[in-house]
Amino acid sequence: MKLLTPGPVPLPEAVAEAMALQPLHHHSQEFLEIASMCWKGLQQIVGTTQPVLLIGGSATVGIEAAVQTVHGTGAHVAVISHGHFGQRIVSLVSRCCSAITVHEVPWGDTFTVDQIETIFKNISKPDAIWMVQSETSTGVTLDLDAIVPQIRSVWPDALICIDAVTGIGIHRFEFDTLGADVVVAGSQKGLLSPPGLAAVALSKRAWDAAAASSQASSLSLNLFRVLEAYQKGRFSWTPPVTLVRALSVAVDLILKRGLPSTWTHHEHLTEFLHQELRQRHFEIFGKATSHAVTVVKVNNAPTIIHRLAHEHGFVVAGGHEELQSSVLRIGTCGAVSREDLAECCSALDHTIHQSRV
Structure with a gap:
């Protein structure tokens, strides 16, 4: 069978070989060195000097962790949705925040800069705005280089949050240059690895907003706990060690290319x-x-x-x-x-x- 889905994806041989190795202990020096190289490589791929945190689970878990950590219950979150995964963000945000505004276009379409300007000039101030860079359900992208500056021109203080699950490693994405505040990716698409890891990066402004919100009631989805362990070169709890090793190999392949x-x-x-x-x-x-x-x-x-x-x-x-x-x-x-x-x-x-x- 030849896998031609948008995730999971067929693995490069070196990544598949890494998956076949015996697991390492998660506190071993060998594993921690692999994890460190993986984290550093992900920063290059995402285009940021901020930590890129790894969480065991799907990209949806990563989005939920970001939502629960960053947004307070009273936050006003706007979502621009152009497909199934935009609607999934709506579902995740609505479980956390009391005020949510949803803006949609028909499936198969995208948002133009003029539409974005009209939308955001006619809503009350949002604390955060979520969007999907590459909508896997429709095969349609957003032009982030045009849309993000337009949003910033209207609401400069709003957090820009991006599902880049089918974008990172496929489309050009430079987190710091773009001026985004939250980005989430998954291991099983452009990162050339099996499913099971979410990668999450927050800007300093997003971390500050998260600290002010005091929202993160979850233990396993609390990004502050993940960050605390990351700063010590470790994971908060046992990670999927073989997936981390495979992802490290994949990251190296991407950067060498x-x-x-x-x-x-x-x-x-x-x-x-x-x-x-x-x-x-x-x-x-x-x-x-x-x-x-x-x-x-x-x-x-x-x-x-x-x-x-x-x-x-x-x-x-x-x-x-x-x-x-x-x-x-x-x-x-x-x-x-x-x-x-x-x-x-x-x-x-x-x-x-x-x-x-």
Whole structure:
């Protein structure tokens, strides 16, 4: 089976080999040195001098930890949502904060600078604003370089919080240069590792806001406890040590390739996939600006996805919610080649014609 989903992703050989090793003890010098290299490498990938904390769990756990740590119960949080994972942030924030304002565009669309200006000039002052850089459910990105300055021009003191789960390691992202305050990523996409680790970075301003909110009632999701251990070169509790070792290998691979080359690689893979799909007369859903995933319109998608896997050996992802029966999603992150994508498109073409759907 060839995995072509937007997460989990096929692993580079060196990362898979690291996963096969016996686990290290989490207080051993060898493991702590690996963790230190991983933390430092993640700072380079995220583009920050701030700590990049690792938490055992999915990226959703990382977002919830950030929400619970940074935002007080009385905080007014605005969410700009353009898909399923924007709605997940709404769900997480609504469990913590009493005031939440949600702004949406139809799935497949994105927010323009003019829309952002109109939205934020017509709402009461937000304490924080959440957004998804690359919406995995629709294959559409936000232009953060345009949107963040526009928000800052209206509400300069609001915390800018970004789900970059399908962005980090795929699209250009420079936390400090952008002036963001919270970013969350997951290990299983652009970071070339298995699922199970969330990476979270906060700006100094976000840490100050978190200290003032006194909100973090959770033990395991309290980022102050995670930070305290990090500052001692340790973890607050037993981490998934083998995942940390694998992530450290993946981080090293990314940095040796170079971030600009990594971003360009994903851009070119996506362009190639779009070309292959259009040559076969497939319709691509929405604005299609993500370099991590492409959403393809098909009839009877669950049947097509099943046949692709069982007859051709390609595992692709299905759609979310109202798109469940009408799209499939092909990932372009991880150890994926042009040959993989061309063969998948050929198999998809064959399956469609054989199914007569």
